[in-house]
Amino acid sequence: MEGNNKQVIFxxxxxxxxxxxxxxxxxxxSSRTAKERPKGALLVKNLxxxxxxxxxxxxxxxxxxxxxxxxPGSVIEGFGVSRVVHSDxxxxxxxxIVTGMTGWxxxxxxxxxxxxxxxxxxxxxxxxxxxxxxxxxxxxxYAGFYEVCAPNKGDxxxxxAASGAVGQLVGQLAKLHGCYVVGSAGTDQKVELVKNxxxxxxxxxxxxxxxxDAALKRYFPQGIDIYFDNVGGAMLDAALGxxxxxxxxxxxxxxxxxxxxxxxxxxNLFHLISKRVTMRGFLQSDYLHLFPRFLEDVISxxxxxxxxxxxxxxxxxxxxxxxxxxLYSGKNVGKxxxxxxxx
Amino acid sequence: MEGNNKQVIFxxxxxxxxxxxxxxxxxxxSSRTAKERPKGALLVKNLxxxxxxxxxxxxxxxxxxxxxxxxPGSVIEGFGVSRVVHSDxxxxxxxxIVTGMTGWxxxxxxxxxxxxxxxxxxxxxxxxxxxxxxxxxxxxxYAGFYEVCAPNKGDxxxxxAASGAVGQLVGQLAKLHGCYVVGSAGTDQKVELVKNxxxxxxxxxxxxxxxxDAALKRYFPQGIDIYFDNVGGAMLDAALGxxxxxxxxxxxxxxxxxxxxxxxxxxNLFHLISKRVTMRGFLQSDYLHLFPRFLEDVISxxxxxxxxxxxxxxxxxxxxxxxxxxLYSGKNVGKxxxxxxxx
Numbered sequence: 001m002e003g004n005n006k007q008v009i010f011x012x013x014x015x016x017x018x019x020x021x022x023x024x025x026x027x028x029x030s031s032r033t034a035k036e037r038p039k040g041a042l043l044v045k046n047l048x049x050x051x052x053x054x055x056x057x058x059x060x061x062x063x064x065x066x067x068x069x070x071x072p073g074s075v076i077e078g079f080g081v082s083r084v085v086h087s088d089x090x091x092x093x094x095x096x097i098v099t100g101m102t103g104w105x106x107x108x109x110x111x112x113x114x115x116x117x118x119x120x121x122x123x124x125x126x127x128x129x130x131x132x133x134x135x136x137x138x139x140x141x142y143a144g145f146y147e148v149c150a151p152n153k154g155d156x157x158x159x160x161a162a163s164g165a166v167g168q169l170v171g172q173l174a175k176l177h178g179c180y181v182v183g184s185a186g187t188d189q190k191v192e193l194v195k196n197x198x199x200x201x202x203x204x205x206x207x208x209x210x211x212x213d214a215a216l217k218r219y220f221p222q223g224i225d226i227y228f229d230n231v232g233g234a235m236l237d238a239a240l241g242x243x244x245x246x247x248x249x250x251x252x253x254x255x256x257x258x259x260x261x262x263x264x265x266x267x268n269l270f271h272l273i274s275k276r277v278t279m280r281g282f283l284q285s286d287y288l289h290l291f292p293r294f295l296e297d298v299i300s301x302x303x304x305x306x307x308x309x310x311x312x313x314x315x316x317x318x319x320x321x322x323x324x325x326x327l328y329s330g331k332n333v334g335k336x337x338x339x340x341x342x343x
Numbered sequence: 344m345e346g347n348n349k350q351v352i353f354x355x356x357x358x359x360x361x362x363x364x365x366x367x368x369x370x371x372x373s374s375r376t377a378k379e380r381p382k383g384a385l386l387v388k389n390l391x392x393x394x395x396x397x398x399x400x401x402x403x404x405x406x407x408x409x410x411x412x413x414x415p416g417s418v419i420e421g422f423g424v425s426r427v428v429h430s431d432x433x434x435x436x437x438x439x440i441v442t443g444m445t446g447w448x449x450x451x452x453x454x455x456x457x458x459x460x461x462x463x464x465x466x467x468x469x470x471x472x473x474x475x476x477x478x479x480x481x482x483x484x485y486a487g488f489y490e491v492c493a494p495n496k497g498d499x500x501x502x503x504a505a506s507g508a509v510g511q512l513v514g515q516l517a518k519l520h521g522c523y524v525v526g527s528a529g530t531d532q533k534v535e536l537v538k539n540x541x542x543x544x545x546x547x548x549x550x551x552x553x554x555x556d557a558a559l560k561r562y563f564p565q566g567i568d569i570y571f572d573n574v575g576g577a578m579l580d581a582a583l584g585x586x587x588x589x590x591x592x593x594x595x596x597x598x599x600x601x602x603x604x605x606x607x608x609x610x611n612l613f614h615l616i617s618k619r620v621t622m623r624g625f626l627q628s629d630y631l632h633l634f635p636r637f638l639e640d641v642i643s644x645x646x647x648x649x650x651x652x653x654x655x656x657x658x659x660x661x662x663x664x665x666x667x668x669x670l671y672s673g674k675n676v677g678k679x680x681x682x683x684x685x686x
Contacts, residue, residue: 057617064617065617066617066618232612232613236612251612251615251616252616253616264608264610265607265608265609265610266608266609266610266612267607267608267609269575269579269594269609269624270575271624272594272622272623272624273594273595273596273624273625273626274400274407274408274409274624274626275409275624276623276624276625276626276629277623277624278621278622278623278624279615279621279622279623280615280619280620280621280622281612281614281615281616281617281618281619281620281621282616282619283616283617283619286619
C-alpha cells in the first residue's frame with residue numbers, strides 16, 4: 001500500500017468555472033515509508049471524496065478568502081472519508097474510519113490528525129454520508145436553517161439548488177419545522193426528486209421559467225419569509241423582490257457566480273429597506289459548537305425515516321475531475337461524491 | 344388665517360430623481376371654516392417642513408412600499424413642526440407645538456391628530472430639530488446604530504453621506520461609543536464639517552476618489568466592522584469588499600439609487616459569505632418603542648455639548664421644491680429644512 005499512489009493534481013489557477021482539464025490524474029512514487037512520516041501523523045486510505053462548490057474558490061488566485069487557494073502542481077484537497085492504515089497517534093488505530101480534510105489521492109499522509117473526526121460505525125449509515133448528510137454540507141444546512149434563518153412554524157421558505165447537497169436537507173428540515181417549502185432546480189428530474197422524494201410542497205425548473213420574478217410570485221403569492229440562497233445571481237435578485245416584511249436571506253453558495261472577478265450585478269437590494277430584510281452570509285465553521293447536536297438530530301431523523309438523502313456517486317479516482325467540474329453545470333443529481341475504494 | 348393657503352402641489356409621477364419642476368406652488372382658497380372641520384381634527388400653522396430622501400419613493404408610481412405614493416394634484420406630505428391654531432381635540436390646545444406628518448402648505452387640517460406628538464418647548468432646543476436631530480432622521484441614526492449595527496467599543500465604523508441628516512448623528516454616536524469613525528461626503532466643505540465639526544476621525548470626498556476600494560483600504564487597512572450605508576450603489580459595493588469578519592451593514596438610504604427601476608448593480612455580495620457579514624435593511628418605524636429613550640439620550644448629549652447638529656435652512660414655502668430636489672444632488676449641507684414661518 002505504500003508503493004505507487006494515484007493522485008489528482010491541480011494544474012494551475014483559473015478564472016472561470018473549473019473544467020475537467022484543470023486537473024490531471026498522475027501516479028506518484030510514494031515517499032511514505034515509515035521513516036519519513038512525521039511523528040503523530042496518520043497514513044490513511046481514502047474511501048470517499050467530496051465534491052463541493054466552495055472548491056472553485058480554492059482554484060482561483062484569490063488569497064483574501066476564509067481558506068487559502070490550492071497550490072499549482074499539488075494534490076487537490078477536500079473533505080473525505082478514509083480508513084486509517086497506519087497510526088503513530090494514540091487517538092487513532094488501524095481500521096478506524098475518519099473524516100475531515102484529505103488529499104484527492106489513494107493514500108494520504110495526515111499531518112494534523114487532530115483535525116480529523118472518528119466516525120462511529122453504524123451499519124445503517126453509509127460511510128459516504130459523512131461528507132454529505134452528516135458532514136459539512138448537512139451541517140451547513142442545519143446551522144444555516146436554524147441559526148441564520150431563524151425559522152418559525154408556518155414560514156414560507158424558498159430553497160434554490162434544492163436537490164443539491166445542502167438544499168435537500170434544508171427543505172426537509174423546514175418541512176419538519178412546519179414550514180411551507182418550495183425549491184428550485186435545473187432539470188425536471190431534479191424537480192421530481194425535490195417534490196416526491198424530499199417532500200417539498202412545490203418545486204420548479206428555473207431553466208424553464210422565462211421570468212423568475214413571476215415564478216416566485218406564483219409559488220409565494222404572500223411573499224417569502226426565508227430564502228436559503230445556494231446560487232446568488234438572478235435567482236437572488238428575483239427573491240429580493242419577493243421577500244416579506246422582516247424576511248431573512250441566508251447566503252450560502254452563489255454557485256451561479258461563475259466568475260468572482262466579474263460577478264453578475266444584483267439590482268434589487270433596495271427591497272431590503274422597505275421589507276426590513278436581513279441578509280446574512282455564513283460559514284458552517286462558525287457554528288461548530290452545534291455539531292454534536294446536529295449529528296444527534298440528523299442521525300435520529302434519518303433512522304426514523306423522517307429524512308432521506310440522495311448522493312450522486314462517481315466511481316474511481318479517475319472520475320474525480322469530471323465529477324467536480326460537473327457541479328458547476330448542475331450535472332450531479334444529489335450530493336456529488338467520488339468513491340475511491342469501498343473499504 | 345383661514346383665507347388663502349399657499350401649497351406645494353405634486354404634479355405627477357416621475358421615473359428619475361425629483362426636480363423642482365415636478366412640484367408647483369399654488370394658492371388655494373381655503374375651505375377650512377370651522378363648520379367643515381371633521382370632529383377632533385386640528386388646524387395647524389406649519390412652521391418647519393422636512394426634506395427627506397425617502398420622499399422620492401412617494402413620487403413614483405410604486406405601490407409595494409412601506410408608504411403609499413403621493414396623489415398627483417395633491418399637496419406634498421412630509422414631516423413637519425407646526426403650531427396648533429385651532430383644536431377641537433382635548434389632547435391639544437391652541438399654541439401647542441406639534442410634530443408629525445403634515446402638508447407642504449401654510450396651514451394644514453390634521454385629520455388624525457393622534458399621530459402627532461406634542462413637543463416639550465425648551466429654549467435651548469430649536470423647534471426645527473424635531474424634524475432632524477430629534478425627529479425621524481435622528482431616530483433613524485439612533486435605532487440603526489444601536490439596534491442594527493450592534494456596535495462594540497473599538498469597532499471601525501464607516502458612514503456614507505456623513506454630513507447628512509442621519510450620517511452626522513451616526514458618526515457622533517459612534518465616537519461616543521468608543522469607535523474609530525470615518526465618513527464620506529461629496530464636497531470638501533462637507534468633509535471639513537465631518538472632521539472638524541462632527542469630530543469623525545477621518546473623512547474623504549468620494550467624488551475625488553478615482554477608486555473607492557482603494558480609498559476604503561487607505562482608511563480601513565484592517566477592514567470595516569460596521570458600515571452605515573446611506574447611499575447604496577458603488578459605495579456599498581466598495582464597502583462590501585472591505586468588510587471584516589462578522590461585519591454588519593445597516594442599509595438605510597440608497598440615495599444614489601437614482602432610479603428604482605434600473606438601480607445600479609451590486610457585484611461584491613460574495614464577500615458576505617467569506618466574511619460572514621450581516622446586511623440588514625431597516626426602518627426607524629420598527630423601533631418606536633425606543634423613541635422615548637432616544638429623545639432622553641440625545642437631548643442630554645446635546646445639552647452637554649457632546650453632539651452638535653447642522654441644518655440647511657431654506658426660507659419660505661416657495662423654496663421647498665428646490666430644497667427637496669437639491670437633496671438628490673447633494674446641494675444641502677446638513678439636514679435640509681424649509682422654514683415656512685418662524686412662529
